[in-house]
Amino acid sequence: MEASSVLPCKWCTHLQGLLLTASFLTCCHLPTTAQITIELEPPQVIEGENVLIRVNNLTENLITLAWFRGMRIKSPQIGQYTPATKVTVLGPGHSGRETLYSNGSLQIYNVTQEDIGFYSLRIINKHAEIVSITSIYLNVYSSLWTCEHPSPHAKLTIESVPPGISEGGSVLLLVKNLPQNLLSLFWYKGVIAVKKFEIARHIKATNSSVPGPAHTGRETVFSNGSLLLQEVMQSDTGFYTLRTMSTDLKDEVAHVQLYMDTYLLTCYHPLQVKIESLPQNVAVGKTVLLLVHNLPEDFQAFFWYKSAYRRDTYKIAEYKRAMDATILGSAYSSREFIYNNGSMLIIDVTEDDAGYFLLEILREDLKIEKAYIQLHVNSFVSNSKDSASTARLSIESVPPSIVEGGSVLLLVHNLPKNLQSLFWYKGMIAEKKSELIQHIIATSSSLPGPAHSGRETVYNNGSLLLQRVMQNDTQFYTLQTMDTDLKYEVAHVQLQLDTSLSTWYHPLQVKIESLPRNVAVGKSVLFLVHNFPEVFRAFSWYKPAYKSHTSKIVEYHRFTDSATVGAAYRGIEVIFTNGSMVMIDVTEDDAGFYMLEILREDFKVEKAYVQLHVNSFVPNSKVSVSTARLSIESVPPSIVGGESVLLLVHNLPKNLQSLFWYKGVIAEEKSELIQHIIATSSSLPGPAHSGRETVYSNGSLLLQRVMQNDTGFYTLLTMSTDLKDEIAHVQLQLDTSTCCSLLTSDQLIIVPVPRNIAVGKSVLLLVCNVPKDVQTIFWYKSVYRTDIFKIAEYSRSMESTIWGLAHSGKEMVYTNGSLLIQNVTEHDAGLYMLEILHKDYKLERAHVQVHVNNPVSWPFVRVTDTTVRVQSSVVFTCFSADPGVSIRWLFNKQSLQLTERMTLSPSKCQLSIDPVWREDAGKYQCEVSNPVSSKSSLPVRLAVIEE
Template sequence: MELSSVLPCKGCISWQGLLVTASLLTCWHLPTTVQVIIELVPPDVVEGENVLLLVRNLPENLEAFVWYKGVTNMNLGIVLYSLDTNLRVEGPEYSGRETVYRNGSLHLQDVTQKDTGFYTLRSINRHKEIISTTSIYLHVYSFLWSCGPLSTSAQPTIESVPPIIPEGGSVLLLVHNLPENLRSLFWYKGMIVSNNFEVARHIITMNSSVLGPAHNGGETVYSNGSLLLHNVTWKDTGLYTLRTLSTDMKTELAHVQLQMDTSLSPCCNPLNSSQLMIQPIPQYAAEGESVLLQVHNLPEDLQAFSWYKSMHSALVLKIVEYSRAMNSTTWGSAHSRREAVYTNGSLMLQDVTEEDAGMYTLEILNRDFKIDKADVHLHVNIYISDSKNSTSSAQPTIESVPPRVAEGGSVLLLVHNLPENLQALYWYKGVIAYKNFEVARHLRAMDSSLQGPAHSGREALFRNGSLLLYNVTLKDAGFYTLRTLTTDLKAEVAHVQLQVNTSVSTCSNTPTSTQVTIESVPQYVAEGKSVLFLVHNLPEDLQEFFWYKSVYRTDIFKIAEYNRATNSTIWGLAHSQREMVYSNGSLLIEGITEKDAGLYMLETLNKDYKIEKAFVQLHVNSNLGNSLLQVSSSRISIESVPPSVAEGGSVLLLVHNLPENLQALYWYKGVIAYKNFEVARHLRAMDSSLQGPAHSGREALFRNGSLLLHNVTLKDAGFYTLRTLTTDLKAEVAHVQLQVNTSVSTCSNYPTSTRVTIESVPQYVAEGKSVLLLVHNLPEDLQEFYWYKSVHRTDIFEIAEYSKATNSTLWGLAHSQREIVYTNGSLLIEGITEKDAGLYMLETLNKDYKIEKAYVQLHVNKPVTQPFIRIIDTTVTVQSFVVLTCFSADPGISIHWIFNNQSLLLSNRMTLSPQNCQLSIYPVRMEDAGEYKCEVSNPVSSKTSLPVILVVKNE
């Protein structure tokens, strides 16, 4: 049988006929050794872009080749091409977007997520032999970040808890760093994102989960993204993939490896004993250490193997290739000179860094040209050596809000610095974490709370660990203890003192007035200072008292012991030479350090040998001097999207840099944060939003602080104010101006045309330049006007005061020597800095003493830096594929391409990525040769890259 007999004329055969012929050829002719290479150009492709599956080293004397989707199923054929007759036969997977070329390459246009998967090329020579079968994996991204500034936010990671599980047990795949603007998440069995392998998905907006085809009945997915597996079997082992999708349609992938029972090498299960496996030794490596990726069950008929720093077999990610026949090693592009490869397939990495973490793939080829793959996840811990210090630097702390509460009121015990890998938390009444005193607990994996024996029915526990107490009574006063347990089974304890009404020492009428109490003077002490633990109500019949740096009566924690009969003090093991004890029981500690923070206990013994205990907590603030700097380093800003909106449209007031320890946020209409102007508020602890008096029914407030306005009218134009309140009670204010349709100054047809308005010229100003705040419609009967660097009429913010009668200017406290005031009310500011950004207010006073105010916002931008162009090869051939990528370190930029010093005119062979940062040309022609540059710009500046010369040669 000859292939030509199956291809007599165009369109005269069916795909099934070709399958029969191909299967017969496969039986008659064993494959010979031909190494065909397929390369994705570009390596990363986004939905809507084009990709070329570029074939290299295609054998000579071919009669035909065939492309199909998948690895083994030829029923998923795309296209068959006969080189003798130039005949193309389309298969069932042909979508009309594919183009096949004589060199074997396959071009896909306008790719979608459905195009993700394996593609296989099989070639047949004139002797009717199938001489090569080569596959490649194509992953289509919904968002590509590679040519813009990288996001600094933490990527999702997954932790197996416990790391290794016995058969029949349960394991939690615990997710960290989920994006705040999460829309949905998907779990897959394996490393491939495919519908067939989907275990489950969770949709955030509906708070519902949907099971997938790979669900076996033993998995549970939680709203925090974690996946719980019950009754684990050997079939459950291997890699799991989590895919997240955010509200801005950004997608991220994370992987985790589920390991069962013991190390994988002596696999006792006969079903899996021949499976190729990799074991990292050690499982968790610290930076600077070495790790061995040990291979088990390497086939005896091995021909070659390759290692990749990825889960995809891409040339640019290849570390090494080993040939057993030649006993030779060829290093790839991803070789860092720190790897060593062994003939048993194992790979040694020396001096690992954080960048080495991630997925590694081993691909093997046996004598039957069967390809097998195994994957392993390398974990690199960057702070193992400093674990003690790192833990102490961010210990949980608790704040009582308010610090004192009246009987019948409510109080929030607000928790800070909860560990990221939290597994569970427990609240106790008192200083001892004892079961009978447990108020409530929260289990993070199940996102559920349970009440304890000490729960009074007036406590509410939140997901962030905070505890709210309603209708507080005097019995509620005292210490509360929070115990946290992390996924690595580390426990930490924090305490807080709840003070009801007034200090106990003044409550002489209450039954608790005779109790011993301790007051910290001052309540919060800075490092290096002194603190006095002032004791009240010491018993008159006192015999002895003892001070401990703990809540337990243990000798190693004893600071001092005082005997009244002998008026003597005996120092204990916890004495640091900085303490002083007084006969009234008080304790003075000098030269306070951060290590002194925590609970202290005073134990008294009277003549009847009755023991009484009292506790006090020492709060040490180590960063008081830097608090202002920390706040200013990441100020809140608001962006109007779009910058100007037409009547009837919608606009999003998008918030950037919300503080991590946010407690509440408030939106106001106008520049004053006044209750009557409140649009809405959001309370983070309760995760709830409330509408304010100024809410029109057309506003929607999101958890990230952003405010969406629907059906905008001219009345909505003007300033909006956002006020944030953090858990440490720091408040911050940001403003944004909503512009409806056109600028207010041009709206001469509206009644507001006679109002005073201010125009920033230019609207966006670069650092070091000048800006004119140009005033329109200044009243003719003007007496005076005032400029303020604020929205408040306060002396410290006053820049200048002008009197028309005397034609004189008085400079205020906010004058920086860079301002000039004009008689028409305008203000010129020279030598602009980033600190000048913000709201300015002009206040006018006419002859009737009528006061009018106008506002303007000054936007300050930094000039952009010079971009650069990356290209894999500056010399290409006609009909090939080339990708140019423009890189810039600046956010919020526009990108423009220049060809031979003129704006690039895009042809139908050219494609730009969604951000214009990637230019693809296919097929390349001679006229594409020349000089390419990219220009980046923001509202105040632009920079052009150095040129890249593209040389085009004939084949």
């Protein structure tokens, strides 16, 4: 009869899947009088090492002790030892590598991955009863990589140091994991190892190098295989190939791509957590989604706050991943819904919901990451003569912009209740030739029109689905409804392509942007024209969007440099020679559609449209117009890395005394950029000032040479002479849509975005400088043109894609030649080739390398002794199973500041302190990272005692 249960401990079972380091977890099932404990020597174990499971406090009256492989009654027995006879009997669970000692301890030699699992020690008394069971879990750490002893199977790799280089600088192509039996190595310019591209070869036996045909005199090969390239020029960018030959005549090849700094600055920044408000401006009573992008995979929990501050009174909700549970906070209004991807939906929005929200993320390594979003809520001003049932017909594009080849739903709101039929048209004018489709309500039937392409579907709620969107689909769409009393209603919507992916290589179309997008009554709006032709004869503006004498606002003639006003001119319009138009003191009557008509040099006419949204301004009787709210505008709205941006301040208080700029959303001293005193017109930099910020007397802040870490929120705090404070915020964003425009040549090139991709994510192989005369585009998962490696073939004339043998179902080809790979795996890493067939049947090729990384696993630290004397020495060793990681040492949770007594090994995996001083006492950790993730070890405490 057993004296205790053998059910496994719940906490042991739970942690089994979480512990990535070698560890032992102990579950003791003992009577209250027993004090048997088990400990591990060493605390963590790696494949190939020996481990001792030490047993402490054995009682003297035991008859037999037995070790089992597992926790069940029928688990295989490793062996049993009887102290009275000093006899050891081995069982079926013995592998030949275990030894039982007389003190009950179990030694396992040369541990392997197969040794992972539970081990149980059973104590048996003279009545053959099991009086206690002590169990322990063994998790063996992989030996793929250990400190300063790379695995013989480690893959040859090359690292560019630095990752991007400025013209005229130097770069080291650093080689890692050279074969131990190296005979010689060869460097090539390009992805193919052929003689004419050979830069240099190095012979190990003689430690000598010989330049090749592609050597420019600026390359140097070192004995460790690395290549130094000096005085870098634009033509040096691209791929470099290293080929090694070992003494057994085996070849190994590795590639690296050299980039100029401008690519990395804008296109390859680490993915930050960002929040997007959908829609950007929400009306009272509507719904808004705060959509979270780039939520880290290794999070433990996240928290939403209705404020930019972390306080319990502002907490909306807390989500715990391990429990898959949401805990509601004090600020929860029962209108919020939390999703496990971090996003939050708010329904039935009120004016009180406007303001800042904070998302706080607790990562697996207990680091905290924060992201902010400002919610803009617009009051809905109803007409007392109109009931809620007469809401205006409107259309929403879902999503707001669409990538080429995707689908979009033109979602209809507020259809009339007595609807008889509806008609969809392509363009601004409801005419028969542009009719897409009509829908009859009574029969629930649809009839395609002359403009129907076969890709449009209309639903019973009036919404229109457009599939496989193409460039020529972008423009306005018109919906016309007819009710049973024969009344007509018309609404328009503009379909836009997402220019970050698919529209870079199509001819630039004239587009009009409304700044701001929604304008209040009494304010000004700029219709900013993009891609206005350099050569034109005249242009005209119309309101509404029809060409007629009564709707013409103004007409401008280039040759006479003169403007003629039309019948629709109200005296509030100002036009510019680039086609743009400003309207001041806007009224509700100005809302609606506008058309810009351009007469080109060849007498061709081009048209563009824009819709003006005007919001009614509801004044507070207690507030005068002179108290307009402090606000900040980013000029331009988004900025390319390396350029300058002006944070333009509007509506400064008249009795201003001083103002303060801060980096972030919280006005605290450590994040202060600069303060400005009005009386003396003087400025004083703060702790966060980088030397690139300048404040002007109107309060605006100029930020020069913008970098990736400059993105985020900025806060302006003003103080007036009556000591009243006012605060405004603005968000600075980098424009990543200009990656290709940063190129200084017209050479065909492919840019992977992001540069380093994590398993399970997506990567865009962005093609730059695609020639206009393309006939066919081919993608290959190789540097060789072979059918078995072909991913896809795209014919521009037929606008069709033929998938190849290497197509995995995760790839998508865009008309600009770019390739999107979704749900990336390690098998997707490697070189890709793009081949372009011109109309003259000439071929052009470009290559790109995809780097795929797994998130790093948990490292652990070993120390030669946890308690040392002053003036002695100690060595810490960081172990990681991940190849190619970077290592950083932490002391008391801060980055370790090395002193002359401290030495790091070449790979930084070993930290030696000699001699040790008293101030070295504390907690030591190592942090390992690769381009997509980082993790820190559990702390190891060092105690320092006097001699």
